[in-house]
Amino acid sequence: MPQIEANGTTLNYELSGPSGAPVVVFSNSLGTSLAMWDPLVPHLRGRYRVLRYDTRGHGASRVRDERAEVEDLAEDLIGLLDALDIPRAHVVGLSLGGMTGQAAASRHPDRVISLTLMATAAFMPSEASWNERAETVRAKGTAAIVEATMGRWFTPGFPDTAPDAVAPVREQFVDTDAAGYAVCCNAIGRMDLRPVLNRIIAPTLVIAGRDDPATPPAMAEEICAGIPQAELVVLPKAAHLLAVEQPAAAAAHLLGFLDRHRETVDAATGAVPFASGLANRKSVLGDAHVERSLKAAGDFAGPWQDFITRTAWGEVWGDPRIPWKTRSFVTLAMMVALGREEEFKLHIRPALRNGVTPSELQALLIQTAIYAGVPAANGAFRWAREVLGEELA
Protein backbone atom coordinates (compact mmCIF):
# COMPACT_ATOMS: atom_id res chain seq x y z
CA MET A 1 0.00 0.00 0.00
CA PRO A 2 1.26 3.51 -0.71
CA GLN A 3 2.74 5.79 1.93
CA ILE A 4 2.66 9.55 1.86
CA GLU A 5 4.06 12.49 3.85
CA ALA A 6 1.27 14.35 5.61
CA ASN A 7 1.55 16.91 8.41
CA GLY A 8 5.21 15.97 8.88
CA THR A 9 4.53 12.27 9.34
CA THR A 10 4.31 9.21 7.10
CA LEU A 11 0.87 7.72 6.64
CA ASN A 12 -0.06 4.45 5.04
CA TYR A 13 -3.23 4.75 2.96
CA GLU A 14 -5.41 3.14 0.31
CA LEU A 15 -7.50 5.06 -2.22
CA SER A 16 -9.91 3.29 -4.53
CA GLY A 17 -13.08 3.89 -6.47
CA PRO A 18 -14.22 5.93 -9.47
CA SER A 19 -12.16 9.05 -9.95
CA GLY A 20 -15.23 11.29 -10.39
CA ALA A 21 -17.02 10.15 -7.24
CA PRO A 22 -17.02 12.06 -3.94
CA VAL A 23 -14.30 10.96 -1.49
CA VAL A 24 -15.15 9.31 1.84
CA VAL A 25 -12.20 9.17 4.23
CA PHE A 26 -12.19 6.53 6.99
CA SER A 27 -10.24 6.98 10.24
CA ASN A 28 -9.61 3.89 12.39
CA SER A 29 -9.97 3.25 16.12
CA LEU A 30 -7.30 2.78 18.78
CA GLY A 31 -5.44 -0.51 18.29
CA THR A 32 -6.72 -1.27 14.79
CA SER A 33 -5.64 -0.35 11.26
CA LEU A 34 -7.31 0.68 8.03
CA ALA A 35 -8.21 -3.01 7.65
CA MET A 36 -10.86 -2.61 10.37
CA TRP A 37 -13.09 -1.16 7.62
CA ASP A 38 -12.85 -4.32 5.45
CA PRO A 39 -16.38 -5.54 6.27
CA LEU A 40 -17.97 -2.14 5.62
CA VAL A 41 -16.25 -0.53 2.62
CA PRO A 42 -17.48 -2.99 -0.03
CA HIS A 43 -20.93 -1.45 0.47
CA LEU A 44 -19.61 1.89 -0.80
CA ARG A 45 -17.41 0.67 -3.63
CA GLY A 46 -18.16 2.28 -6.97
CA ARG A 47 -20.58 4.84 -5.60
CA TYR A 48 -17.91 6.65 -3.56
CA ARG A 49 -14.15 6.96 -3.75
CA VAL A 50 -12.89 5.33 -0.56
CA LEU A 51 -9.80 6.69 1.21
CA ARG A 52 -8.60 4.71 4.23
CA TYR A 53 -5.45 5.34 6.22
CA ASP A 54 -3.68 4.04 9.31
CA THR A 55 -3.71 6.55 12.16
CA ARG A 56 -0.17 7.54 13.17
CA GLY A 57 1.49 4.86 15.31
CA HIS A 58 -0.92 2.24 13.92
CA GLY A 59 -0.74 -0.30 11.08
CA ALA A 60 1.99 0.68 8.63
CA SER A 61 1.96 4.41 9.40
CA ARG A 62 4.99 5.84 11.15
CA VAL A 63 5.30 5.44 14.91
CA ARG A 64 6.36 8.67 16.62
CA ASP A 65 7.01 8.18 20.30
CA GLU A 66 6.29 11.77 21.17
CA ARG A 67 3.38 13.60 22.76
CA ALA A 68 0.45 14.12 20.41
CA GLU A 69 -3.08 15.45 20.85
CA VAL A 70 -6.24 14.39 19.08
CA GLU A 71 -5.92 17.73 17.25
CA ASP A 72 -2.61 16.52 15.78
CA LEU A 73 -4.38 13.41 14.49
CA ALA A 74 -6.94 15.73 12.89
CA GLU A 75 -4.14 17.67 11.19
CA ASP A 76 -2.77 14.33 9.89
CA LEU A 77 -6.14 13.65 8.27
CA ILE A 78 -6.31 17.12 6.70
CA GLY A 79 -2.63 16.79 5.66
CA LEU A 80 -3.49 13.53 3.93
CA LEU A 81 -6.28 15.25 1.97
CA ASP A 82 -3.83 18.04 1.05
CA ALA A 83 -1.18 15.58 -0.06
CA LEU A 84 -3.68 13.77 -2.27
CA ASP A 85 -5.13 17.01 -3.62
CA ILE A 86 -8.62 16.36 -2.24
CA PRO A 87 -10.31 19.67 -1.41
CA ARG A 88 -13.33 18.28 0.49
CA ALA A 89 -14.38 14.88 1.75
CA HIS A 90 -17.00 13.04 3.75
CA VAL A 91 -15.28 12.03 7.01
CA VAL A 92 -16.08 8.78 8.82
CA GLY A 93 -14.39 7.70 12.05
CA LEU A 94 -14.88 5.08 14.72
CA SER A 95 -13.90 5.72 18.33
CA LEU A 96 -10.43 7.37 18.14
CA GLY A 97 -11.19 7.91 14.44
CA GLY A 98 -14.42 9.67 15.43
CA MET A 99 -12.50 11.89 17.87
CA THR A 100 -10.13 12.72 15.01
CA GLY A 101 -13.17 13.47 12.82
CA GLN A 102 -14.72 15.82 15.42
CA ALA A 103 -11.44 17.70 15.79
CA ALA A 104 -10.97 17.90 12.00
CA ALA A 105 -14.53 19.11 11.36
CA SER A 106 -14.34 21.76 14.10
CA ARG A 107 -10.93 23.06 12.96
CA HIS A 108 -11.48 22.81 9.17
CA PRO A 109 -15.21 23.16 8.52
CA ASP A 110 -14.56 24.02 4.87
CA ARG A 111 -12.91 20.62 4.23
CA VAL A 112 -15.64 18.35 5.63
CA ILE A 113 -18.75 17.71 3.52
CA SER A 114 -20.34 15.47 6.14
CA LEU A 115 -19.23 13.76 9.32
CA THR A 116 -20.12 10.27 10.50
CA LEU A 117 -19.10 9.42 14.05
CA MET A 118 -19.32 5.79 15.12
CA ALA A 119 -18.94 4.56 18.71
CA THR A 120 -17.10 7.61 19.90
CA ALA A 121 -17.02 10.38 22.47
CA ALA A 122 -16.12 14.05 22.80
CA PHE A 123 -14.74 13.52 26.30
CA MET A 124 -13.63 10.20 27.80
CA PRO A 125 -12.49 10.33 31.42
CA SER A 126 -10.39 9.65 33.28
CA GLU A 127 -6.98 10.89 32.25
CA ALA A 128 -5.42 8.77 35.00
CA SER A 129 -6.99 5.55 33.70
CA TRP A 130 -5.80 6.28 30.14
CA ASN A 131 -2.29 6.98 31.39
CA GLU A 132 -2.39 3.75 33.37
CA ARG A 133 -3.45 1.81 30.26
CA ALA A 134 -0.64 3.46 28.28
CA GLU A 135 1.90 2.40 30.92
CA THR A 136 0.63 -1.19 30.97
CA VAL A 137 0.97 -1.43 27.18
CA ARG A 138 4.41 0.18 27.18
CA ALA A 139 5.55 -2.38 29.76
CA LYS A 140 3.85 -5.52 28.45
CA GLY A 141 2.61 -4.82 24.91
CA THR A 142 -0.96 -4.78 23.61
CA ALA A 143 -1.23 -8.59 24.01
CA ALA A 144 -1.51 -8.01 27.78
CA ILE A 145 -4.90 -6.31 27.36
CA VAL A 146 -6.26 -8.13 24.32
CA GLU A 147 -8.88 -10.22 26.17
CA ALA A 148 -10.33 -7.27 28.06
CA THR A 149 -10.36 -5.22 24.86
CA MET A 150 -12.17 -7.84 22.77
CA GLY A 151 -14.71 -8.04 25.61
CA ARG A 152 -15.53 -4.34 25.10
CA TRP A 153 -15.41 -4.45 21.32
CA PHE A 154 -17.86 -7.28 20.67
CA THR A 155 -21.09 -8.43 22.30
CA PRO A 156 -20.82 -11.73 24.22
CA GLY A 157 -21.18 -14.63 21.80
CA PHE A 158 -20.20 -12.70 18.66
CA PRO A 159 -16.60 -14.01 18.57
CA ASP A 160 -17.99 -17.58 18.60
CA THR A 161 -20.56 -16.95 15.89
CA ALA A 162 -18.26 -14.86 13.68
CA PRO A 163 -14.65 -16.01 14.27
CA ASP A 164 -13.62 -14.91 10.76
CA ALA A 165 -14.67 -11.34 11.51
CA VAL A 166 -13.00 -11.21 14.93
CA ALA A 167 -9.67 -12.95 14.17
CA PRO A 168 -8.23 -10.20 11.89
CA VAL A 169 -9.23 -7.49 14.37
CA ARG A 170 -7.57 -9.37 17.22
CA GLU A 171 -4.47 -9.74 15.05
CA GLN A 172 -4.42 -6.00 14.25
CA PHE A 173 -4.65 -5.29 17.97
CA VAL A 174 -1.76 -7.48 19.09
CA ASP A 175 0.32 -6.22 16.14
CA THR A 176 -0.16 -2.58 17.16
CA ASP A 177 3.07 -0.93 18.22
CA ALA A 178 3.10 -0.37 22.00
CA ALA A 179 4.38 3.20 21.75
CA GLY A 180 1.96 4.05 18.93
CA TYR A 181 -0.91 2.78 21.08
CA ALA A 182 0.29 4.48 24.28
CA VAL A 183 0.72 7.90 22.64
CA CYS A 184 -2.91 7.75 21.49
CA CYS A 185 -4.14 6.60 24.94
CA ASN A 186 -2.49 9.66 26.51
CA ALA A 187 -4.08 11.87 23.84
CA ILE A 188 -7.56 10.48 24.59
CA GLY A 189 -7.02 11.05 28.32
CA ARG A 190 -6.27 14.76 27.73
CA MET A 191 -8.99 15.24 25.09
CA ASP A 192 -12.03 17.42 25.67
CA LEU A 193 -13.83 18.29 22.44
CA ARG A 194 -17.08 19.37 24.09
CA PRO A 195 -16.33 23.11 23.87
CA VAL A 196 -15.69 22.95 20.08
CA LEU A 197 -18.62 20.78 19.01
CA ASN A 198 -20.68 23.86 18.14
CA ARG A 199 -18.06 24.79 15.52
CA ILE A 200 -18.97 21.70 13.50
CA ILE A 201 -21.22 22.86 10.70
CA ALA A 202 -21.12 19.66 8.62
CA PRO A 203 -24.25 17.53 8.72
CA THR A 204 -23.39 14.83 11.23
CA LEU A 205 -24.55 11.26 11.72
CA VAL A 206 -23.73 9.72 15.10
CA ILE A 207 -24.00 5.92 15.35
CA ALA A 208 -23.76 4.26 18.75
CA GLY A 209 -23.76 0.58 19.68
CA ARG A 210 -26.55 -0.16 22.14
CA ASP A 211 -24.32 -2.62 24.00
CA ASP A 212 -21.08 -0.60 23.87
CA PRO A 213 -19.43 -0.47 27.30
CA ALA A 214 -16.55 1.72 26.05
CA THR A 215 -18.48 4.60 24.47
CA PRO A 216 -22.10 3.97 25.49
CA PRO A 217 -25.06 5.72 23.80
CA ALA A 218 -25.01 8.46 26.49
CA MET A 219 -21.67 9.66 25.04
CA ALA A 220 -23.23 9.76 21.56
CA GLU A 221 -26.14 11.79 22.97
CA GLU A 222 -23.65 14.24 24.44
CA ILE A 223 -22.07 14.72 20.99
CA CYS A 224 -25.49 15.19 19.35
CA ALA A 225 -26.45 17.80 21.93
CA GLY A 226 -23.34 19.81 21.03
CA ILE A 227 -23.42 19.67 17.21
CA PRO A 228 -26.06 21.88 15.55
CA GLN A 229 -26.95 19.43 12.74
CA ALA A 230 -26.54 15.99 14.25
CA GLU A 231 -28.73 12.93 14.07
CA LEU A 232 -28.41 9.83 16.25
CA VAL A 233 -28.82 6.14 15.44
CA VAL A 234 -28.45 3.46 18.12
CA LEU A 235 -27.66 0.05 16.65
CA PRO A 236 -28.97 -3.03 18.44
CA LYS A 237 -26.71 -6.08 18.91
CA ALA A 238 -23.59 -3.94 18.62
CA ALA A 239 -20.78 -3.23 21.06
CA HIS A 240 -17.82 -0.91 20.46
CA LEU A 241 -16.51 -2.14 17.10
CA LEU A 242 -19.94 -1.81 15.50
CA ALA A 243 -18.57 -1.46 11.95
CA VAL A 244 -17.20 -5.00 12.28
CA GLU A 245 -20.07 -6.51 14.26
CA GLN A 246 -22.90 -4.91 12.26
CA PRO A 247 -21.30 -3.87 8.95
CA ALA A 248 -24.46 -4.14 6.84
CA ALA A 249 -26.58 -2.07 9.24
CA ALA A 250 -23.83 0.51 9.78
CA ALA A 251 -23.25 0.73 6.02
CA ALA A 252 -26.97 1.13 5.28
CA HIS A 253 -27.21 4.11 7.66
CA LEU A 254 -23.95 5.55 6.35
CA LEU A 255 -24.90 5.19 2.66
CA GLY A 256 -28.36 6.69 3.16
CA PHE A 257 -26.78 9.63 4.99
CA LEU A 258 -23.99 10.13 2.42
CA ASP A 259 -26.47 9.99 -0.45
CA ARG A 260 -28.61 12.65 1.24
CA HIS A 261 -25.55 14.90 1.48
CA ARG A 262 -24.03 14.17 -1.90
CA GLU A 263 -22.78 17.48 -3.30
CA THR A 264 -21.97 16.52 -6.85
CA VAL A 265 -24.57 16.04 -9.52
CA ASP A 266 -24.20 12.51 -10.81
CA ALA A 267 -23.84 12.23 -14.54
CA ALA A 268 -22.33 9.92 -17.08
CA THR A 269 -18.64 10.72 -16.93
CA GLY A 270 -17.86 11.00 -20.66
CA ALA A 271 -14.29 10.63 -21.93
CA VAL A 272 -12.11 9.46 -19.07
CA PRO A 273 -8.29 9.36 -19.04
CA PHE A 274 -6.59 5.97 -19.35
CA ALA A 275 -5.09 6.31 -15.84
CA SER A 276 -8.53 6.57 -14.20
CA GLY A 277 -9.82 3.55 -16.09
CA LEU A 278 -6.68 1.64 -15.13
CA ALA A 279 -7.16 2.48 -11.44
CA ASN A 280 -10.79 1.27 -11.53
CA ARG A 281 -9.87 -1.86 -13.46
CA LYS A 282 -7.13 -2.76 -10.98
CA SER A 283 -9.37 -1.96 -8.05
CA VAL A 284 -12.06 -4.36 -9.32
CA LEU A 285 -10.07 -7.12 -11.05
CA GLY A 286 -6.84 -6.93 -9.04
CA ASP A 287 -3.40 -5.61 -10.03
CA ALA A 288 -1.96 -8.98 -11.09
CA HIS A 289 -4.67 -9.78 -13.65
CA VAL A 290 -4.59 -6.29 -15.20
CA GLU A 291 -0.82 -6.11 -15.43
CA ARG A 292 -0.77 -9.59 -17.00
CA SER A 293 -3.38 -8.60 -19.60
CA LEU A 294 -1.59 -5.39 -20.55
CA LYS A 295 1.76 -7.16 -20.83
CA ALA A 296 0.35 -10.00 -22.93
CA ALA A 297 -1.40 -7.62 -25.34
CA GLY A 298 1.66 -6.65 -27.40
CA ASP A 299 1.44 -4.25 -30.35
CA PHE A 300 -1.55 -5.93 -31.96
CA ALA A 301 -3.93 -6.06 -28.95
CA GLY A 302 -2.45 -3.00 -27.19
CA PRO A 303 -5.00 -0.55 -28.66
CA TRP A 304 -7.78 -2.96 -27.65
CA GLN A 305 -6.55 -3.00 -24.05
CA ASP A 306 -6.36 0.78 -24.17
CA PHE A 307 -9.95 0.96 -25.47
CA ILE A 308 -11.50 -1.30 -22.82
CA THR A 309 -9.51 0.32 -20.04
CA ARG A 310 -10.81 3.78 -21.00
CA THR A 311 -14.38 2.80 -21.87
CA ALA A 312 -15.42 -0.26 -19.84
CA TRP A 313 -13.37 0.71 -16.79
CA GLY A 314 -13.11 4.47 -17.07
CA GLU A 315 -16.53 5.46 -18.40
CA VAL A 316 -18.80 2.60 -17.36
CA TRP A 317 -17.40 1.19 -14.10
CA GLY A 318 -16.25 4.74 -13.30
CA ASP A 319 -19.79 6.13 -13.42
CA PRO A 320 -20.74 6.44 -9.72
CA ARG A 321 -24.52 6.23 -10.26
CA ILE A 322 -24.46 2.47 -9.82
CA PRO A 323 -22.45 0.93 -6.93
CA TRP A 324 -19.90 -1.71 -7.87
CA LYS A 325 -21.78 -4.37 -5.96
CA THR A 326 -24.77 -3.84 -8.23
CA ARG A 327 -22.54 -3.76 -11.32
CA SER A 328 -21.07 -7.10 -10.23
CA PHE A 329 -24.55 -8.63 -9.94
CA VAL A 330 -25.54 -7.35 -13.36
CA THR A 331 -22.28 -8.46 -15.00
CA LEU A 332 -22.49 -11.97 -13.56
CA ALA A 333 -26.13 -12.33 -14.60
CA MET A 334 -25.35 -11.24 -18.16
CA MET A 335 -22.40 -13.65 -18.36
CA VAL A 336 -24.67 -16.51 -17.26
CA ALA A 337 -27.33 -15.59 -19.81
CA LEU A 338 -24.75 -15.39 -22.60
CA GLY A 339 -22.88 -18.51 -21.48
CA ARG A 340 -19.55 -16.65 -21.14
CA GLU A 341 -17.57 -18.95 -18.85
CA GLU A 342 -14.22 -17.13 -18.98
CA GLU A 343 -15.66 -13.71 -18.21
CA PHE A 344 -18.01 -15.13 -15.54
CA LYS A 345 -15.06 -16.75 -13.76
CA LEU A 346 -13.03 -13.56 -14.04
CA HIS A 347 -15.77 -11.59 -12.27
CA ILE A 348 -16.57 -13.97 -9.42
CA ARG A 349 -13.85 -12.93 -6.94
CA PRO A 350 -14.21 -9.23 -7.77
CA ALA A 351 -17.92 -9.61 -7.00
CA LEU A 352 -17.04 -10.86 -3.50
CA ARG A 353 -14.62 -7.95 -3.08
CA ASN A 354 -17.43 -5.62 -4.11
CA GLY A 355 -19.57 -6.96 -1.27
CA VAL A 356 -21.59 -9.78 -2.88
CA THR A 357 -21.92 -12.53 -0.27
CA PRO A 358 -21.90 -16.27 -1.18
CA SER A 359 -25.54 -16.39 -0.10
CA GLU A 360 -26.44 -13.51 -2.46
CA LEU A 361 -24.47 -15.21 -5.24
CA GLN A 362 -26.53 -18.35 -4.69
CA ALA A 363 -29.78 -16.33 -4.89
CA LEU A 364 -28.59 -14.59 -8.06
CA LEU A 365 -27.75 -17.86 -9.82
CA ILE A 366 -31.14 -19.30 -8.89
CA GLN A 367 -32.75 -16.19 -10.43
CA THR A 368 -30.78 -16.70 -13.65
CA ALA A 369 -32.53 -20.06 -14.00
CA ILE A 370 -35.84 -18.18 -14.29
CA TYR A 371 -34.71 -15.69 -16.94
CA ALA A 372 -31.84 -17.45 -18.74
CA GLY A 373 -32.84 -21.08 -18.33
CA VAL A 374 -31.95 -24.04 -16.16
CA PRO A 375 -28.94 -25.23 -18.26
CA ALA A 376 -27.37 -21.75 -18.03
CA ALA A 377 -27.78 -21.62 -14.26
CA ASN A 378 -26.57 -25.20 -13.94
CA GLY A 379 -23.31 -24.31 -15.70
CA ALA A 380 -22.91 -21.18 -13.59
CA PHE A 381 -23.19 -23.13 -10.33
CA ARG A 382 -20.41 -25.40 -11.60
CA TRP A 383 -18.21 -22.42 -12.67
CA ALA A 384 -18.70 -20.76 -9.28
CA ARG A 385 -17.63 -23.95 -7.53
CA GLU A 386 -14.58 -24.24 -9.82
CA VAL A 387 -13.41 -20.76 -8.86
CA LEU A 388 -14.37 -20.58 -5.19
CA GLY A 389 -14.15 -24.26 -4.23
CA GLU A 390 -14.25 -24.78 -0.48
CA GLU A 391 -15.15 -21.12 0.13
CA LEU A 392 -18.69 -22.07 -0.87
CA ALA A 393 -20.53 -24.12 1.72
Ligand SMILES: O=C(O)CC1=CCC(=O)O1
Ligand atom coordinates in the same frame (compact mmCIF):
# COMPACT_ATOMS: atom_id res chain seq x y z
O1 LIG B 1 -10.05 0.77 23.80
C1 LIG B 1 -11.27 0.70 23.81
O2 LIG B 1 -11.83 -0.36 24.05
C2 LIG B 1 -12.14 1.88 23.54
C3 LIG B 1 -11.56 2.91 22.69
C4 LIG B 1 -11.36 4.19 23.00
C5 LIG B 1 -10.81 4.91 21.90
C6 LIG B 1 -10.79 3.86 20.87
O3 LIG B 1 -10.46 4.01 19.71
O4 LIG B 1 -11.19 2.69 21.40
